[in-house]
Amino acid sequence: xxxxxxxxxxxxxxxxxxxxxxxxxxxxxxxxxxxxxxxxxxxxxxxxxxxxxxxxxxxxxxxxxxxxxxxxxxxxxxxxxxxxxxxxxxxxxxxxxxxxxxxxxxxxxxxxxxxxxxxxxxxxxxxxxxxxxxxxxxxxxxxxxxxxxxxxxxxxxxxxxxxxxxxxxxxxxxxxxxxxxxxxxxxxxxxxxxxxxxxxxxxxxxxxxxxxxxxxxxxxxxxxxxxxxxxxxxxxxxxxxxxxxxxxxxxxxxxxxxxxxxxxxxxxxxxxxxxxxxxxxxxxxxxxxxxxxxxxxxxxxxxxxxxxxxxxxxxxxxxxxxxxxxxxxxxxxxxxxx
Amino acid sequence: xxxxxxxxxxxxxxxxxxxxxxxxxxxxxxxxxxxxxxxxxxxxxxxxxxxxxxxxxxxxxxxxxxxxxxxxxxxxxxxxxxxxxxxxxxxxxxxxxxxxxxxxxxxxxxxxx
Numbered sequence: 129x130x131x132x133x134x135x136x137x138x139x140x141x142x143x144x145x146x147x148x149x150x151x152x153x154x155x156x157x158x159x160x161x162x163x164x165x166x167x168x169x170x171x172x173x174x175x176x177x178x179x180x181x182x183x184x185x186x187x188x189x190x191x192x193x194x195x196x197x198x199x200x201x202x203x204x205x206x207x208x209x210x211x212x213x214x215x216x217x218x219x220x221x222x223x224x225x226x227x228x229x230x231x232x233x234x235x236x237x238x239x240x241x242x243x244x245x246x247x248x249x250x251x252x253x254x255x256x257x258x259x260x261x262x263x264x265x266x267x268x269x270x271x272x273x274x275x276x277x278x279x280x281x282x283x284x285x286x287x288x289x290x291x292x293x294x295x296x297x298x299x300x301x302x303x304x305x306x307x308x309x310x311x312x313x314x315x316x317x318x319x320x321x322x323x324x325x326x327x328x329x330x331x332x333x334x335x336x337x338x339x340x341x342x343x344x345x346x347x348x349x350x351x352x353x354x355x356x357x358x359x360x361x362x363x364x365x366x367x368x369x370x371x372x373x374x375x376x377x378x379x380x381x382x383x384x385x386x387x388x389x390x391x392x393x394x395x396x397x398x399x400x401x402x403x404x405x406x407x408x409x410x411x412x413x414x415x416x417x418x419x420x421x422x423x424x425x426x427x428x429x430x431x432x433x434x435x436x437x438x439x440x441x442x443x444x445x446x447x448x449x450x451x452x453x454x455x456x457x458x459x460x461x462x463x464x465x466x
Numbered sequence: 467x468x469x470x471x472x473x474x475x476x477x478x479x480x481x482x483x484x485x486x487x488x489x490x491x492x493x494x495x496x497x498x499x500x501x502x503x504x505x506x507x508x509x510x511x512x513x514x515x516x517x518x519x520x521x522x523x524x525x526x527x528x529x530x531x532x533x534x535x536x537x538x539x540x541x542x543x544x545x546x547x548x549x550x551x552x553x554x555x556x557x558x559x560x561x562x563x564x565x566x567x568x569x570x571x572x573x574x575x576x577x578x579x
Contacts, residue, residue: 418485430492450513
């Protein structure tokens with residue numbers, strides 16, 4: 129009996145050593161397990177670097193990334209990965225390593241690493257954008273989705289993304305955090321610059337070469353503002369009408385500065401998109417209000433029952449209200465004839 | 467028509483549609499819209515009942531309503547305080563949503579056949 133138990137135990141140990149590759153999807157907590165996934169002969173669809181690697185660890189992971197054939201789909205840098213300052217190039221080293229791969233198999237890239245707010249500045253994001261531009265300019269790269277969290281983009285970076293979307297047509301999903309713009313300062317140069325930059329991004333959605341299916345833009349704080357204005361609403365409304373067959377999900381948070389006319393542009397754009405496919409629209413923190421053209425255009429859009437528009441999220445609409453059975457007013461006409 | 471020697475008083479009532487009513491009347495009897503979220507919108511029990519009325523005639527599966535309730539404080543974490551809508555009404559909304567979902571699934575499977 130004891131011999132049988134010993135044999136069973138030995139068998140289990142042999143089996144365990146015969147399969148050293150961790151189960152997939154995998155959140156690597158150390159260098160060894162990350163390298164085991166990247167250098168394995170077994171395919172894995174998801175790897176997240178869920179620890180804060182040292183410089184030497186990064187070199188080893190970068191070397192493995194340059195030749196990996198096992199990681200077939202998603203590669204993430206989790207918030208456990210903390211970029212310490214502007215001179216910390218660990219994240220960009222990994223991105224540049226991917227650009228050197230002769231046939232990179234990764235299709236989803238999640239850059240969710242943290243940056244120390246006190247010691248990192250805009251130049252850190254500049255370096256990130258430069259490395260991403262290099263990666264996406266590589267002809268063999270077939271990345272379809274990019275998600276960047278915890279790294280707020282500035283207005284100039286939004287322009288770079290518009291340029292990337294024009295050049296790189298393989299992207300299907302894009303999710304970005306933008307640095308908040310002051311809500312009440314719609315006359316400021318910063319606001320108008322941001323509006324123009326987002327407008328440029330929206331214009332690319334109207335081009336037939338763009339095949340983006342999902343776009344998410346949100347401010348870096350839950351109460352922050354994206355800084356969208358009339359230019360971006362006109363561009364977006366126009367793009368939804370001219371290139372209706374691609375965008376499925378549009379997620380815009382913190383749109384305080386879009387007023388009735390701007391929201392009307394969006395709702396009309398969706399309604400007039402013919403054979404459009406937009407099924408999910410998120411507009412949070414809107415100023416959508418009663419008795420405006422915007423609410424009427426939304427009413428018409430919903431009534432149109434176009435067959436594809438199925439999800440509407442209007443959270444934190446500050447002026448949307450209900451006042452019983454219709455608000456009414458008395459108009460007193462005093463007609464004096466004498 | 468008007469007597470020139472006296473004051474004539476006309477009182478005209480103009481009923482203006484309100485935001486939530488227009489949304490509710492928008493999706494009334496539609497088949498497309500399945501999910502509507504109005505979190506932190508100033509909606510109370512009477513407005514929610516108008517939405518529920520439209521919901522029963524449409525295909526909406528989920529209607530999310532809370533005022534001064536759920537607020538996203540940081541990614542994936544919610545802070546919940548006392549909702550401003552009658553709990554019975556929310557339960558009814560939930561029930562109608564489930565019934566609509568079942569009907570939608572049945573209709574989709576019939577369409578596939």
